[in-house]
Amino acid sequence: MESMEPVASPPSLPPSVPSIESHAAESQTAESQTAESQTAESQASSNLTSSNLIDTPLPEASPPATTVSTTLSTTLSTTLNTLADVVQPHLLTNLKHLNKYEEAVLSSFEVEDLHDLRVTWRQLRVILQMLSPVLALSKPKLLKNLQTVTTVIGGIRDTDVLLEQSNHLRSQFLSLPEQLFLAKVTDQLTQQRAKHLKKIQKMLLATRHDRLKQHLHQELTQACDRPVIQQxxxxxxxxxxxxxxxxxxxxxxxxxxxxxxxxxxxxxxxxxxxxxxxxxxxxxxxxxxxxxxxxxxxxxxxxxxxxxxxxxxxxxxxxxxxxxxxxxxxxxxxxxxxxxxxxxxxxxxxxxxxxxxxxxxxxxxxxxxxxxxxxxxxxxxxxxxxxxxxxxxxxxxxxxxx
Structure with a gap:
């Protein structure tokens, strides 16, 4: 009885080489994907009919540059505070403070009250000088009158400083002749201060001073009518x-x-x-x-x-x-x-x-x-x-x- 030889199995392909079956499957998959893409393209092209193109809204064109700048300027002018909005209330408030400080000075003549009054008048004059290009002040002598007021009120400031420093020096260790000299200086300054106070009192109580403040109020109320200050x-x-x-x-x-x-x-x-x-x-x-x-x-x-x-x-x-x-x-x-x-x-x-x-x-x-x-x-x-x-x-x- 003859023995049978075993049948050899076909050699296996290396992993890097695809088999015929896998190659065929891949070919079928690629063909199906190609067919699907062609179908999608044909459907998309059929959707772009003339009627659809007419119904589809086109994007709006950008406005000209001149239109943009005009719109922006209008928006800024209507949303931002104008110079008049900032200036007028502030100046009118300063006038109210002046009346309060003047009443305090006339009642006591304290150094601090005199300081507040002097500074407020000086600030008002500086601000009006700064705003003179845009304010329509009808009275050209107004600023000059303000300077006269600040000069009269400020005249007592140096006297108060001299008094304060002289009294401080008298508290130091000085010789008797120096102490006597400072005592004489203090007396002279005290008399000089009394004269300044009478001058300030006379000015604040004068009818002319009241008219000055009335003119200021009228000017500041009406001075914001110019177009430039409305910017x-x-x-x-x-x-x-x-x-x-x-x-x-x-x-x-x-x-x-x-x-x-x-x-x-x-x-x-x-x-x-x-x-x-x-x-x-x-x-x-x-x-x-x-x-x-x-x-x-x-x-x-x-x-x-x-x-x-x-x-x-x-x-x-x-x-x-x-x-x-x-x-x-x-x-x-x-x-x-x-x-x-x-x-x-x-x-x-x-x-x-x-x-x-x-x-x-x-x-x-x-x-x-x-x-x-x-x-x-x-x-x-x-x-x-x-x-x-x-x-x-x-x-x-x-x-x-x-």
Whole structure:
């Protein structure tokens, strides 16, 4: 019986080579997908009939550029506060404050009430000067009359400062002749203050002063009829701030240097040598007096800019009001320096040459006071002149928000 040989199985294909059956299946799948895509294309083309194209809305064309700008301008003018909306209520409120402060001054003549009245009148005059290009003020002498009022009320300010500083010096350790001189000065200033108060009282009670305030109220009520003041405030405020802003940073007072003598610190009047301290004569010298006048004018320039920015504070975020604090600090330091200069000038006009040589302790105290104030002022001046600070503040101020 013969044995049977086993039948060999067909060799298997490597994994990378597809079999015939799989190739056929793939071919059928590809053919079916091709047929489906052709059917979808034919259906899509049949849907794009002429009637469907007519019924389908076309996208709207963009309006011309002139139409866009006109629409935007109309929207801004109707949604943003106009300059009149910002200015008129604020000015009328200032007038109400003036009446309140004047009543307080006439009842007590306190220093603080006089200060509030003086500052409010001064702010009103600065703001009206700034707004003069857009306000239709019918009375050209109005601003001049305001200056007369501020001059009369401000005349007592130096007297009050001199009184305060003289009393402070009397509390220091000074020689008997110096104490007697300060006592005489205090009496003279007290009498001078009484005369100033009578002058202020006479002005505030005069019928002419009441007419001035009535004219102011009428002008501010009717001054907002010009077309320019009906424009958005954010478009006009940068232009209104520009003149005094430029005048401030171009002011020569930023670069004034003073040839002051070296100060003695700490002050010990009992140990001071009997030498001739010449600060008073240095301060009153023509060239140095001119330098102090320039510094005083810088202080007034800072004050004007601060008044104007504060007037429009509703158009700026809080960081802007915080950012002008260095200017306020420098204004205060310049004011302290000016008060000392006024005191020294006042003494120089009343001291005899022999007294100027003998009052060594008084001279030493004034030396130290002036030198210390000047050194402190340098810190604030450098902070304000910092280019980064000035650039950021300018960017904020010239981009107000409605």
């Amino acid at each position: 958005p405030a954010i478009a006009l405020v940068p232009e209104l701030l520009s003149p005094h802003w430029a005048a401030l940073w171009l002011h020569p007072g930023w670069w004034v240097e003073l040839p002051l003598p070296a100060a003695i610190y700490p002050i010990d009047p009992t140990a001071i040598d009997p030498i001739d301290h010449s600060t008073i004569r240095t301060v009153t010298a023509p060239s140095v007096a001119a330098a102090f006048h320039t510094l005083h004018d810088l202080r007034k320039a800072i004050k004007r800019v601060r008044y104007e920015i504060t007037f429009f504070k509703a158009l700026y975020p809080r960081p802007v009001l915080t950012a002008i604090e260095p200017l306020k600090a420098l204004q205060g330091k310049l004011g302290d320096l000016q008060d000392t200069v006024v005191l020294m000038t006042y003494f120089d006009q009343r001291l005899k040459p022999k007294q100027k040589r003998r009052f060594t302790q008084l001279n030493a105290l004034l030396d130290q006071q002036l030198q210390t104030q000047w050194q402190k002022l340098q810190i604030d001046r450098a902070a304000c002149l910092d280019i980064t600070y000035r650039t950021e503040l300018r960017q904020w101020l010239f981009q107000p928000q409605g």
